[in-house]
Amino acid sequence: MVGALTEVIVRLERRLSWALEQIRRLNGLREKQGDLEPEDDALFRRCDTLVKRLKGTAKRTRREAEGYDDVNTFGVLAAEGFLPGYGLEVGSVLGTAEIPFWRTGAMSFTLPRPPSIALREYVPGNLIYANGNRFVSRRFHRDIDEERSEMSVFEVSHERQAVKETNLGVAPAALGAVVLPTIAVCDVDLVHQSHISDEEELRFQMGVAVYGLERDQHNGGRAYRWGGQTLHHRRGVHLRMVNVGASIAIDRFERFGYPVCRVCGQSVSPLSSDRQREHFEETHQERCGKPIVPVGFYADVTADVLSLPACPDQTTAYSVLEALRFAAARVLDMHLDDLQLLIIGHVDRDEVDALLWDPMPGGSGLLDQICERFEEITAVAQEIVENCPAACEKSCIDCLQTFRNGYYHKYLDRTAAQERLAAWGTHLTASHEIPAKQPSKTPEEGTHPVNEAERRLRHLLLAAGFEEGIRGRQIRLDRAIGTTTPDVIYRAPHHDEDEGVCIYLDGLSRHLHGNAATAEQDQRIRSWLRNNGYEVIEIAVSDLEDEGAMTRHFRRLAGYLNAGDLREALRKDASWFRREREANTERGRFVLRLVRPRPQDRFTNCAPLMPLKVAAGYFGEPQTVGEEEWDLDWVEVDTGRRLRKGMFVAQVVGKSMEPAIPDGAYCLFGSPVEGTRQGRTVVVLLRDKADPETGQRFTVKRYESEKAVSEDGTWRHVRVLLKPINRDFEPIELTCEDEGTVDVVAEMLEVLG
Structure with a gap:
């Protein structure tokens, strides 16, 4: 309870710090230019009111008689979810709606949202319907600490619907991926747009692209076997969900992110006209002194999760989980929205992880009930996908589609779900306990101990x-x-x-x-x-x-x-x-375990063992190595990654890559090298040179290149550096004249021992 109270106090202190910082900034702006722009003046009044309410000096007017008393301590604690607040919407992200003075009724009110909901609703361009009016998210309250620190940056692959944390200035590894800076989902001012008209038959909900990733932390759970599919039930899984932009803007124009000023928090819709966005960028460049860079939003969520790892594609993942969710809503005492779906893609492979997660803090117990009544629920799920009243081809509103899941309608396929449910059956078999996992990430390349x-x-x-x-x-x-x-x-x-x-x-x-x-x-x-x-x-x-x-x-x-x-x-x-x-x-004693796999078992838990000289020849000059040499030796590989054809185990001899790759270490390699080679440790075949350390025509080094754009718009290599990690060794430098004399044949994926 003390921790929960501390969390609420920190949240309130964050809002107060933001308001005080904005007041200081606007006072300085007022002294400089004499008066404030209308939108800045509105922001000043908003911040002044917030400070007075948190201080307890604001007085409630008659028009504010309804709702909770945000001047009273107990009312605030109830609204923040610490004390029982029956009939109140709760959430740590506040949307403050402001109604023009000429409209009768409440002048302002707040709409709390959990971070996972605010991530979709409180974004520029989306319409919020409340109290007979329509509002748009306009001014975002970034935390003071976040403004002073670097923004989280993600590599976004729209094709695979995946994100991966990266750094600004680093080229994306996946083909077609982009790099997008993000800010944490935060409190927002909702600006009045119009009164809800009877002529409006359907509400507008802007489609957004939300991708996710796991943060290598959970409180353990249990693994099951569902036919041929693995199923995990884990508690307290730490997830990060990233809103990378409006779906229409991404699909039509490949425009990621939202136009948000990083200084004052003002925004404009990503679907607005080019002229409106240009005007927004010009005015805020002049007023705030920083260029407008499109940003995404992210939210961190801790939830209980039922997951299907390594699904072949998004269609399978969405269809099967949606069928299970519909079935659980029929069998259990739950509403459909009590459980949510999250499909986690990977920028480097087509597989996806399907997550059915519980948004209630601490868990509602629904996932436990699904595991306990699994046979009954899967039977109902099969009935749902087999007996659509409309006999649709893929999915419709009579089987798997709802208003809320509209952003993944295109992936719902009841035939695909029917095939998987029939193949996996209805029985769930307990496999083993999953130990708790803390954020003990292995140091990435470049962050290893250097001595x-x-x-x-x-x-x-x-x-x-x-x-x-x-x-x-x-x-x-x-x-x-x-x-x-x-x-x-x-x-x-x-x-x-x-x-x-x-x-x-x-x-x-x-x-x-x-x-x-x-x-x-x-x-x-x-x-x-x-x-x-x-x-x-x-x-x-x-x-x-x-x-x-x-x-x-x-x-x-x-x-x-x-x-x-x-x-x-x-x-x-x-x-x-x-x-x-x-x-x-x-440490360092790595024992090779030779195996003789059947052809169908290759690349499941074993890979071929070959000298780097043979590997460089096989992948660089295929005519020099016969197919029979591939089958000489196979070794068992203990790794967490999925093996594929083209991977092999080889021993690296030499000290130039120490300490990352010790002399004599056996490593797992993969060929071909997909995407950019920049910064990767690769096997390079040198046609006209030799590695000074070993005298061989192949070498294992970190690849770095400098490129230049030609007059015709194409680019070429100006210089390629094959860099060792050990500073006692010199890099191998290749110029543009040497470009045709090297082949990058494989990438070092992992040091086995």
Whole structure:
């Protein structure tokens, strides 16, 4: 209960900070130009009223007699969902509707929405129907902290309906993908559009494209087998849903995102005319000083989930889950909207994960009931898709279509659902427990520990019971100091995005070399961090071999993270230190397990083993290797990724790619290399050169290129760098004259051991 109250207080404080910041900005603007534009003046009055209400000095008028008392503490807590508020709509995202003074009735009212609903409704261009009037979302209240930090950026593949987190300036990996900055869904001012007319027969709902991804965190659950399909029931799954734009704008014009000013929060519809968008961009460039860049919206949701992983396509995923949802609404005491669908695509493959999720905080128990009465529900689902009253070809309003699921009508196919339901049957068999998963993401390429001491620290942290932590993340300080990149950053649930625990290895951090020239700068950086919400732990390299010193450091870390049980366990038991040392001697011993798979079993859990020389020849010059050599050896591959034809296992010899690829490591490779090669670790066949390290005509390096556009509009390579990770080795540089002398034959996907 204390946590829930704290969450409400933080939410109210965020709104107050936004209002005060806008008042300060508008006061400065008033002093500069004498008066305010009408829309800025309306914003000032809106913020002033919000501050007075949160302070408790505002008085309610007679026209505001209905609704909850937002000046009274208990009324506010009820409206925010902390206390029972019978008859109230609740939600953490507020839409404040303003009605012109010449209209009778309430001057303003609020429409709370959960983040997942606000993500679709509270966007520029959509119409909101309330109290006999129509409203549009116009002014967005971005959090003060979010305005000061970098926006979340996603790679968007519209073809596969998928998003992947990335960084600005990084070229998208998938063909046809775009990079889109986003802001968190936030409170919004709803501007009056018109009175609802009797002539309007149908309500307008703008179609939006919402894609999703899982955030590698859940509270565990149970796995089942449904015929030949895996089914997972997990609790507390952390999801991120991203609204990438209006469906019509994307389909017709390939225009992603929404025109939103990042300074004042004003917006315009993505479906407005070119002239209107140009006017909006020009005026806000002049008034706010920043160009208008289309942005998306995202919302983070934690929910119980019933999922069908690795579905072949969207049609199967939507059709089967919608049939189950309709059947559950008939069998169980639930409304159709009590459960929602989310189909998660992947930018690098056609498979999708189908999720049926429970929007009620803490879960309503409906998913448990579906698992308990699965045979009954699947039988009803089969009846729904088999016996459409209209005998439609794919789907219609008599079987699977509703107003609310209009944005995926084109994927609903009752015949496809009927085939899958018949193939998978009605029986659900328990398979195994799914352990809870915390956000322990493996460091991405480029964020690995860069030397032996950092690798040792990482293994010690994991052995002691800590999660992976964040590596390679740059923290922006003030302008005088610049930036810093700690060796590891940890954040607990009570930390905000600009807080946490920074760990430095003295003398070995990327930017901190421990010499006299940088000692003063090091001290300034760490003092700034301590004074701005961060804790700092400094570990000398010599401490890595000292059991007592590392125990003290890690107990401090556990204390900063409020992990009391772990802190006490570290005090009582130091066996983790000895286990890690023993494991360190075993680490790197990778045993190849040869298998003889049947032809139909290949690339399920095994891949061919071949020397890189043979692989480079096979994929670069097919005529040099016979088909029989492909079948020499197959090895078992323990990986979480789906294997496919073109993947193989090979040993990498040499130290140029250490520490990411140790000398002699066996790696999983994939060919061909799809999409951009920029920044990827690849196998390159050199026709006229040799790798200086090995003397071979093939090499494993990170690919970087510089391109130039010709007069005819085409582009060509100006320079290609094949870069090692180990700084003791020089890159291989190729110019435009060498472009035809190299072949990129495969990509390094994973180090197996």
